[in-house]
Amino acid sequence: MVFAVPEMKVKEALELFESEDVEATDIGTFTGDGSLILRWHDEIVCDVSMEFLHDGMPKVWRDAVWKAPEHRVVPAGRVKRDDAGNVLKAILGSWNVCSKEWVVRQYDHEVQAGSAIKPFTGPLRDGPSDACAIVPKLDSDDAFVVSNGLSVMYGDVDPYWMAMSNIDEALRNYVATGGDIDHCAILDNFSWGNCNKEDRLGAAVRACYAC
Structure with missing residues (x-):
């Protein structure tokens, strides 16, 4: 993330970031010449027009339409006592309900x-x-x-x-x-x-x- 900070406020801004334990670096200044110039030590490694950087790619226009779906009311059903155990097992066995431990354990946390x-x-x-x-x-x-x-x-x-x-x-x-x-x-x-x-x-x- 890039912030534009007045030159006289740079030190204060860096101290604020440090107080929140956030790493921040002063990476450059605005020159008004309309170009983004990057240097590695004293060598220019990038020189790009700001106009091209912001407006060089054609804008994409798309239509967005949302229509609320129609849902019919489904009356609540009753589970027979003899079927309750099987219904519970089916719910707990669903991939959307059962334990995700086998997935989580694969990630290095x-x-x-x-x-x-x-x-x-x-x-x-x-x-x-x-x-x-x-x-x-x-x-x-x-x-x-x-x-x-x-x-x-x-x-x-x-x-x-x-x-x-x-x-x-x-x-x-x-x-x-x-x-x-x-x-x-x-x-x-x-x-x-x-x-x-x-x-x-x-x-x-x-x-x-x-x-």
Whole structure:
């Protein structure tokens, strides 16, 4: 991320970043010559027109359309006592419900042994955590919480409420793990279908409104 800071405020800005344990570097100055010039020591390694940098690529225009789907009301069914066990087993055996441990264990969540609260918790480390806590400096008691939210089923009703539910879940997991609600940031990650199709792009726009 790049910030434009008045020259007399550079030192103050760098001190602010340092107080938040964020690495920041003064990378250059505005010259007004309309070019982006990068140097390695004294050698110019890049000289690009700012006009080309910002406007050189043609703009892409696409239509986005979203129409609320029609859903019929399905009356609630009753499960017979004799079938309850089989129904419960079927639910717990669903790939959308059952344990994701076999997936999570494949990822390295112990990089530099920095995780204080891990993806699994409990006496046997076999229960899913609400979120994880990472200790960036092992000689410090400070940590930051990483949580997420995933409510894709709401997308069949309205992508807006799907995204809103994701944010709600992520924040609740964050707070439940000890995160400070007044000191947090959200990364909205989109994994979408073919946005050349106007209904797909329309759904993505609906999700963006929630963010």
